[in-house]
Amino acid sequence: MRMAVLHWSPRSPYVRKVMVALHEKGLAAQVQTVRTHADPLIPHEGLMTVNPLSKIPTLELPDGAVLFDSHVICRWADRSSPTGPCLFPDDLTAERDEALGTGLLDVALPWLVEARLRPEAQRSADMIAVYRCKMQRVVDWLESHVPALEARPFDIGHISIGVALCYLDFRFEAEGWRHGRPRLAAWHAGFLARPSVQATVFRDDPRPV
Ligand SMILES: N[C@@H](CCC(=O)N[C@@H](CS)C(=O)NCC(=O)O)C(=O)O
Incomplete structure (x- = not known):
């Protein structure tokens, strides 16, 4: 079965936010991470084929859908798993x-x-x-x-x-x-x-x- 692929870096705080959410929701093992170097001074041609903003985190789902940014990916994690805390309660x-x-x-x-x-x-x-x-x-x-x-x-x-x-x-x-x-x-x-x-x-x- 194909896995979701997360464009990832161990230096990126927005990526870490997503990774913490994935761990909290018990989803970390279901997402494959690929090291992607998103340099703010050099747009990344390969990354821009899936995210025209050339930013990480970007999540490619097995059905071909692409999700960004960290807020949207964390919402996806919260909806995809009943495990762990409710990350997005109704209270804003x-x-x-x-x-x-x-x-x-x-x-x-x-x-x-x-x-x-x-x-x-x-x-x-x-x-x-x-x-x-x-x-x-x-x-x-x-x-x-x-x-x-x-x-x-x-x-x-x-x-x-x-x-x-x-x-x-x-x-x-x-x-x-x-x-x-x-x-x-x-x-x-x-x-x-x-x-x-x-x-x-x-x-x-x-x-x-
Ligand atoms: N609003 C985005 C910000 C993502 C972001 O700026 N990520 C940085 C890495 S820490 C990036 O990809 N920078 C590349 C660029 O700005 O071109 C989110 O929450 O995911």
Whole structure:
């Protein structure tokens, strides 16, 4: 039987969000991962035949259907399996928090490109200051919302926020997001203990050609 194929990278936080969801829903073994290098500065011709945005995660289903982005793939996982937590409850708070987590990533990724990938002469200190400001405001907001996070069952909002904070540890450790945010740090320690999170750690693997 053909398996679903996930365009995947151990460096991508959006991919990790999907992988955590697949593990939580008991679907990880049913999805084959293929290492796909989606470089924001070089569109990937092969990937664009299935996702014209040249982005990962992209999921190819056995019936030929293609799903992207991480939100849609996580919805697919939630619908496809009765196992594990309900990731998308009717209450829109879960998806609002999902948007906050991916929104934090939407700040962190261009920040990384600006600060480390673009030629030095083209880097903008003003843009980097904006990214840092937004990152700090998001983690401040999260610090004040920890009681709300803890009050409801585990859902897509927890996955998205938890993975985004893991990505700050992976790429922006020097920003020290835990400093002055003890409740969020304690909540995240619990997130890190989940088997789905431990099974999906970030890793700087060799880039495929
Ligand atoms: N909104 C998308 C964002 C996906 C995304 O930006 N992925 C990055 C990898 S971490 C990517 O493919 N970048 C390639 C590019 O921007 O061209 C999602 O949630 O899946």
